[in-house]
Amino acid sequence: MNQTLETTQAQRDAVTDADVTLIVGLEVHVQLDTQSKLFCNCSTAYGADANTQTCPVCTGMPGTLPVINQRALKLAIKTGLALNCKIANYTKWDRKNYFYPDLPKGYQISQFDKPICGEGHLTISDAKGAFETRDIQIERAHLEEDAGKSIHDETGAQKPSKIDLNRTGTPLLEIVTKPDLRSAEEAKAFLTELKLILTYIDVSDCNMQEGSLRCDANVNLHIKVDGEKIATPIAEVKNLNSFRAAERAIGYEAERQLRVWKKDGLGIADAPKQTRGWDDANQKTTKSREKEDAADYRYFPDPDLIAVETTDEEINAIGSTIEYLPSKLRTELMESYGLEAYDTEVIVSQGIGVVTYYKTVADFLTKSASGSKSPGKTASNWVAQEVLRYLNEQNCAIGDYPISGDQLGELLARIAKGDFDQTRGKDVLAQMLENRADLEAAIEKLGIKAVDSGEVEALCQQIIDENQGVIEQIKGGKVQAVGSLIGKAKKLNPNINPNLVKETILKQIGI
Amino acid sequence: MQIEQLSAAELVKRIGTGELTAAQCTDHFLGKIRDKNDDNGAFLAQCDEQAADAAKQIDASIAAGKSPGPLAGLPVAVKDGICTAGITTTAGSKMLSEFVPPYDATIVSRLKDAGAIVIGKTNMDEFAMGSSNENSAFHPAKNPWNHDHVPGGSSGGSATAVAAAMAPVAIGSDTGGSIRQPASFCGITGLKPTYGRVSRYGLIAFASSLDQIGPMTRSAEDCALVMQTLAGHDKNDSTSAPVDVADYMAALEKPLSGLKVGICKQHFEEGLGEEVRASVNDAIDVLKTLGASTVEIELPYTQYGIAAYYVIAPCEASSNLSRFDGVRYTNRAAAENLEEMYSKTRAEFFGEEVKKRIMLGTHALSSGYYDAYYLKASKVRRMIKNDYDKAFESVDLILGPTVPTTAFKFNQHAADPLAMYLADIYTVAANLSGVPAISIPCGFDSAGLPVGLQLQARRFDEATLLQAAHQYQTQTDWHQRSPQS
Amino acid sequence: MSNLAQNVAKLARIDLPDDKAEAVQEDLEKVLKYVQQLEALELPEDIEPFFGAIESVNAIRTDEAQPSYPREEILSNAPDSDGQFYKVPSVFEQS
Structure with a gap:
């Protein structure tokens, strides 16, 4: 210099x-x-x-x-x-x-x-x-x-x-x-x-x-x-x-x-x-x-106070009261929950309450044997989008969120099992929040029922019969047209799994 | 016998038995203050109403058969640098002429809890800076043995009050000799306890690492009695020592046989008045007849005590007195803006000596000077402490004169402030090192002014100081002599 | 050292009129000269300063809020207050 x-x-x-x-x-x-x-x-x-x-x-x-x-x-x-x-x-x-x-x-x-x-x-x-x-x-x-x-x-x-x-x-x-x-x-x-x-x-x-x-x-x-x-x-x-x-x-x-x-x-x-x-x-x-x-603070030892001595044992004891540090939780979320840096940050930056909530949801989903392929990521999406939005809108802390981590985990597990789709899942969550209902009550209130395979086949056959024009388009190579049929299927039965409808229709018309 | 001639111990005893009421006793001393204060200026305030109320309560409590406390009914004069709730506390300064503390100093609470009655606030050098009481912003106190002479300082009002029998007991504070030097000049007993032995909470600080509150009485016995109440740990003072308090009264009667007394050569060199020397030598002989033996010791660094003191004390004072700024509890000079308010308030309401010491300390702490002044002085302070530690490996007490001379005349040192500072030459080392020290009367000069003997002891060994002082007083009557005025 | 008195008075916020500065300066110098004997004094190199007369440690209190003093009692000694605040002349200088 x-x-x-x-x-x-x-x-x-x-x-x-x-x-x-x-x-x-x-x-x-x-x-x-x-x-x-x-x-x-x-x-x-x-x-x-x-x-x-x-x-x-x-x-x-x-x-x-x-x-x-x-x-x-x-x-x-x-x-x-x-x-x-x-x-x-x-x-x-x-x-x-x-x-x-x-x-x-x-x-x-x-x-x-x-x-x-x-x-x-x-x-x-x-x-x-x-x-x-x-x-x-x-x-x-x-x-x-x-x-x-x-x-x-x-x-x-x-x-x-x-x-x-x-x-x-x-x-x-x-x-x-x-x-x-x-x-x-x-x-x-x-x-x-x-x-x-x-x-x-x-x-x-x-x-x-x-x-x-x-x-x-x-x-x-x-x-x-x-x-x-x-x-x-x-x-x-x-x-x-x-x-x-x-x-x-x-x-x-x-x-x-x-x-x-x-x-x-x-x-x-x-x-x-x-x-x-x-x-x-x-x-x-x-x-x-x-x-x-020009600052001249004339520092000198305060004669009214005496020194403080702290032993290493006392310092360690204080250190042991540190339960969570953001850096450690970031590593944990990335390594044990498979999250990317960005998703990790969204959760960790919210504080320990949200991190703990997230882990409860993800752990529940992981243990649920629901077949969820990426429980960590799924839980992070739901917490980051649904839960945090609610907290923001209501201006409240995670402790005040009406739905427990286990309940949300169960909801995600049901989606993963294919009981209903994600969109329907969000309806269920909204129902739970609105009426402070538990999961089963919300599902029942929305009239969600599992649809058996016979019902799906019958419903798909009905749609094929009633929409021959679209079927021709599909057969002609415009496979994406099946989307409009899925919409019709959902109108006939809101509980039906859209993926299943798509698969069944295509199978039935031989594609 | 007149009430004012009774010892504190005797007063407490008589009040306890109902032979004398606290009200009578308090009235008596308040009357003495009224009679004499115009002449000797010992008090800045007397607390008629509060004292009368307190005495009434003590008497009622005694009448009800309750335990009245170890000092029940004992009138006490308190140095005006010590805060008393609801009673103006000026520290001898115009700065605080209107200051009424909302709280009691710890030692005031302790005295009250023990049944003592605060009868007045005693005169002092402004913020305890001085050795003559001439720096009181209000009026000087006068030496009861001769009104042309100073009573010493800074606790000159307390010394005058006890010597003139306006109070059986007074409380002083000692930063470089401020209890012992006026005790010596006025022919009374004054104890500067070990640093940390008595709480400083409520003592308006001069130099925090040196200040210590202590009793000023006629005899060592009274000193022990009051000290028993003053001493002890205070959670409000971080520098107060968590050390058990000895039974001072019990220690008084122990014989001195086997006691080793150190005599420090430096205390008897050039500058010591001949009449003082003679009295102190006589005192040595008395202690020897009581069974003590003497050993010559050296305290080589104590010769730098005054220099170290006049760095350290002003440094701390310059900071301690910054709070007197015209904002919260002091007087305030008229001013257009804040800076002017500060500088005019502090120029107008501080006295010259205080301003000088603030400036000295400000300079010594300022950028570029800290190492040469404050740090160096604090190292010298360590050497002085080491001297004491070494000496006390081989002796139990260190004996010498309290002050090189007897009380000087008013204005005697006006031209040469350094000569005044040297009045503390034998006393500052106890403050710098933290050891306890007592001054007791040991004779008179040819002008009829008292001579003081200083004893110093190991830290927290006030018991031995009081024991030796009391044993000496069993063989001498210097402490029983009273001035005419 | 010539402006010592004035500089220090300023730092200590003590108004020092010019006509008094010289006398104060002399006074300060007398004491400084006396204490400067310490500078020349040689001490053992490893000597630690002794800052307080007590060398114990750890005077500590429990964290516990207790009632404060009534405001009127705290403000009663103030030279100027409005019953709520201390009042002081403007911090800013007239420009």
Whole structure:
């Protein structure tokens, strides 16, 4: 990297997209799912009236002292293990000093040089192959307390700001990646996978609207100029409160930084790190309005807290509480259930509830001796299309789906056995959902009965007799015309198996 | 005998038997405060109503035959840097002149639960930064032995209150000598417990890793009595030690035979006043007659104690005092915008010494200076601790003067703040290393000002400190002398 | 070191008028000069800093939400509040 290379306008104009590499590192703040705050017993529940979830400790009243929340520690370790991090046997607390009205003590209790989670990695991949599967390195993950909320007057009239300290002291795990991400899509994939993992291991509700998952991105460009590599000044983009916002903000920054650099040629050594915010309404990043000092946080060990030691046994015990990880379930669905990557992703991305449901359906179908040729795939189709559509329409979770996995498995088994066809099967499912009926009741209500072979032959003969014109066409080589006859057969008897009708007609007319 | 001349132990006994009511006792001391406070400024507030209510309850409880608690009815003066629910707590600062805590410090709850009655809040150097009480934002407390002299600091108000018999017992806090130095200057007994022995929850922090709350009394016996209530683990203070509390009262009567007392050469070198030296040497002889033997020891790194202290304490203070920002519970200066509110509030309501120490600490922690100042000082601190650990392998106590001099005059050190800082030269090492230390009166200088003797012990061995102090006090009467005013 | 007082005062959010800066600077330098004796002090290389006066570990509490303080009690000490929020002068500077 050349820190001081000066470039000419001509050199900069000659730079093409191929010379530019986007460099992105993410800092993700995850609110851990605890009942009480990190250092006091106030509730962390979201949405209470302003300043009703505070006490002398979290408002930083003189004389008060912090005591660490055990569950926050456990959840941090659990997350670290899921992210393949080295867990620290010894971790301590440091103060990050800065003044802000929603930071009551004038410092944030955080972790500086001995974070609870050390280096780790998270694998990202794209089922559609937009980028190659690879490991994104995680630098560290540390525990810290959240600040409160400032409500600023945005009218420009310099009215007072209002401060709500309910959120102050809520436990956060800050996960910091190395600058390993190379595109906005990769960044989005990282965040999506991270959120999925956090949801699977049940450490956070990851509700982005409520701020349980927040993301900042450090973005700059490495540009090749005549064999030398130049870095543009780093922008830290804050306020990324959706994955889409993160993706777009990073994309925007890539474009903006190239544009600015082509104009001014300033490199990383020429300009300080800039804080920018994502303006969702205008789809652009803007320079932070607040005046900033060169940050000097004066970190030092918090003398009000003592170190935490965790043995390997304790860490292993926490690790054993991780039941499911998306990566393991993907492998299982592909290897044991024969699913393709895309179908696997559809199921796994829905969370452990849907995965478990899917497995119940597929397992039932496999064991049913129904003769289903690809029970895994059949179950995945039904879950992905029918079940997920219902959950979406009803805006409910899999736990609220009215039909058990075994019931759906039985339905699929009956279809596989040839009791009725897939279309009829969907009618049955609709009937079950509509009337909260069990499978047999739904079948009976729809009047579905097995049709014996004598009946099929009689019905086919009737159709042949009544549709001689079509039969002639078929005999003349237009075999697909049999389709219209199948329709007629279904009108005569909705329970009849269309494949069987086709086979029988063709046999009877000697084709 | 006048009520104010009775020991705390005697007061509790008489109240328990009904010979004296808590109300009478409380009234008596509140009256003393009213009589003397205009002259000596020991108190920033007196709690007439709350104290009277509490006394009434104690008396009712005793009348009902209930167990009144080990300190039932005992009036206690509490340093104003310790939070008391519903009672203004200023820490000696204009910043907090209107601050009424909604909670009691752990030690205040413990005292109340034991039946003690808070009668007032004592004067102090602002945020405990000072050795003379001249840094009180309100008015200085005066040394009861001579009003032209300082009572010491920062717990000068507590020392004055006990020495002037305005309270039988006071609570102080000690960051670099703030209990022991005023105890020495005022001729009373003051104990800085082992770090972690007494909960800091509710003590407005100066330097969190050094601060410790402790009792200030007339005798070692009273000190033991109060310490029994103060000591113990507190789940609200992570730095509070989960270590069992000894029976301090039982330890008092043990003879000193076999006790090894370390004498540190450095404590008797240049800078030590001759009259102080003589009194301390006499005290050594008394302890020897009680059966103790002396051993010369070395604490080579303690000579860097003041330098390490004046890095570490300001660093921690600069961060601890960031919360005083004009938003939640302090006064606020008029301002157009947020930045102005911060800088004007902090300029207007902090005193000069406090601002200076905040700036020192801010500088020492700032980018590029951390290693040279804070980190280096913390390493020196380790060396000092190691010195103590080594010394206590061969001795049970370390003995020396508490302060190189007796109480100095007001304004004496105005021109040279460093000279004032050196008043803590013998006391800071106990804070840096965490060991317990006590100051007891051991004589008077020719001007009639008290001299203090410091004893230091192994961590969590307050029992031996109190034992030696009490045994010494059985042979001497320095602690029983009272000032005229 | 010439701007030490002003820089540090700014970082510490303490208004320091120009006419006072020099005196404060002198005062700070006196103490700094004294404590700088530590810099020259040679210590064993492997010496660990001692940050807190207690070296035990694991003071931890159970995760349990307890009732918070009444809002009026928390806000009662605030120099400015509307009964719901703390109020502070605008964060933004007049532009």
